[in-house]
Amino acid sequence: MAVDRLDAVRDDAPGPVERAATAPVRRRRLPFSPWHLLLAPMALAFVFPLVQMVLTSFMDDSEINRFPPRFLPRSIDLGSTGGRGQERASGYVGLLTQTPVLHWLLNSAVVATVAVVSHLVLCSLAGYGFARLRFHGRQVGFFLLLGTVMIPTQLLLVPTYVLFARLGFVDTLAAAFVPWLASAFGIFLMRQFFLSLPTELEDAARIDGCSTFGVFWRIVLPLARPALATLAIFTLLGSWNDLVWPLVAINDESSYTIQLGLANFQGTRRTQWSLLMSGNVVATLPLVLAFLFAQRQFVATMTFSGLKG
C-alpha cells in the first residue's frame, strides 16, 4: 500500500517545484509550505543522478560525449556488439554480449543467496541460544561477540586474505560469501528480538513435551518474521553491494561479483559510458525495486544498521 501511495504522489510531484518557479513571490504567504523549498531541491539532488543513469544507459556514446550534455535520449539506443567495422561495444547489447556481466550477476546472486540463508539460519539459532538457553561460556562468548563490532575491516584485510589463500578460497566465490555467513550484528538483532518475546508460549510448549529445537522451530521462529525480514535485508544489501572482500581475494574474472566487475570497468572501459551506465542499471535495479516494494522494512533496516561505507 505504501507503494500505491508513492506512485499516486509521484505523478504530480513536480507540482510544487513548478509553482515555486512561476508563482509571484509574496512576502507573507506562499501557496505551499516553505519546507517544500528545502525538500524539493534535496529530493532532486538525491534522485537526479539515478534518473540520469537510467536515461544515459539508453544513449549511444557519441550522444553522451556531447557538450552541452543531453539529459533525455534522442531515441532509445540499446547499444551494439561492437567489432567489425563498427565502433566499440556499447549499451545493453554490448554489455550482455561482449562482457561476462550475466555471469557476474549470477555470481552475485549466488553470494547473496548463500549469505542471506546462512545469516537467517545461523544468527537466529545463535540469537535464541544467547537469549534463552543457559550453558557454560555463554557470557564469555557473547562478550567476545560484542567486542568484535569494534574491529575495523581494514585490520582484517591482510590476515583474512592469507587465511583464504590457505583455505583455497582465493579466486572462488567462497571468498565473497564466507565473510557474510554470519555477523555479530545479526546475532544481536535476533537476540534482542527473542528477549522481547514473552516466555509463556515457550514454557507451555516445553510442558507439552516439545524439545528445545522444537520450541525454537515451531513456536519462536514463526513469531520472528519482522526481525528475520530486517536481517534478510541487511544481509542482502551488504553482500550484494560488497566490494572489499571480492576485491582483495578475487582476481579471476570468472569469479567476479557484479560490483567487482563494475569497479574494474573503471580501469578497462572508462570511456565506454553507455556500457558502464547499462551495467550500473543492471546492478542497481534489483535492489531499487526491492526497496520500492518493501520500503518500510528497508527503513527499519537502515535505522538498525547504518551499514555502508
Next chain:
Amino acid sequence: MTVFASSAPVRPARAARVRRRLVGDLTGWGFAGPATFVVLGLSVFPALWALRISRQKWNGIAPPKPLGWTNYQLMASDPDLFAAVRHTVVLTALFVPLSLLLGLLIAIALNQPIRFVGFYRTCVFVPFVVSAAVTGILATFVFNPQFGIVNAGLRSVGVAPQQFLESPSQVLLVLVLVSLWGSVGFTVVVYLAALQDIPRELTEAALVDGANRRQVFRYVTVPQLRPVTVFTAVWQTITALQLFDIIYTTTRGGPLGASQTVVYYVYYQFRELQRYGYASAVSYGLFAVTMLITLAMVVYARRRGTEAF
C-alpha cells in the same frame, strides 16, 4: 551431612545432574556455536594474527622475518602516511558535521505535516541501496570535467568549468559530497526516529507556557536530540575514517595521491607493494586512533551529561 547413609543413591543423582548440564551445554553451543565460530574466526582470530604480522617483514611468499616494532617506528617517518592522515582528517572534518547538519535539517523537514512527504522520503533514501561501485561510476560521470552535468549547470549560471575529481584541490570536497549522497539517508532515518520519539506533552507544554516555535526548537527539541547526535557523530566519524570503497571506485587515491586516505594507503601497501607487515602496522595505528577518538567523544558527551551509549 548424611554421606554414609545415602552415598549409593546420591551418585546416580549427581551423574544425572552432570549429564543434564552436559546436555544443556551441548544444546546451548549447538545453537550458539556455529555463528559464534564464524564471527570470531573472521574477526578476533585475524585481528590477533594481524598483530603478529605487523611485527614482521613479509611479502606473503618468502618466509616472514621478525622485526619487532620496526614497522611502527617506520610510520613516524613516512611522508606518504602523513599525507594520507591529512586527507583523512580533512575528509572527516567535512563529512561528519555536514552529514549531521544535513540529516537533521532533512529529518525536521520530513517530520512536517506537508504534502508529498512520502515521495520526498523515498527520494532521500533510495541512494542508500546503491553500491559504492555504482556510485563511483555515477560520480565520475556527473562530475566529468568535459561533459558532466554539474559543469553544464555551473556554466549556465556563468561559472567556469571545474576539474572536480581530477583536481588535487577539489577532489576531497567532491568525495565528501559523493559520500554524503550515499549515506545521509542513515542520519535522516536516525534523526527522524528521534524526533518522533520526543513526547508531544513536552512541546505542547512549552507552547502553552508562551514559547514561540524557535524557542521550542532551541530549548525542547535540541536537548532531546543530544544523545542521538552523539551516537550519530561517533558512527559517522568511524565511517569517515574508514572511507575506502568510494575512493577505490572513483580516483584510486589520485590525482597525484591527493585523495589517498589511511585505509586506502593500507590497501595500497598490501596489494600493490606486498608489504604485509607495514600494512598491518598502519591499520593497527588507525584502529588505535579511532578507538581514542571514539572514547574521547563519548567521555566528552558524558561530562556534559549526555548518555548516548
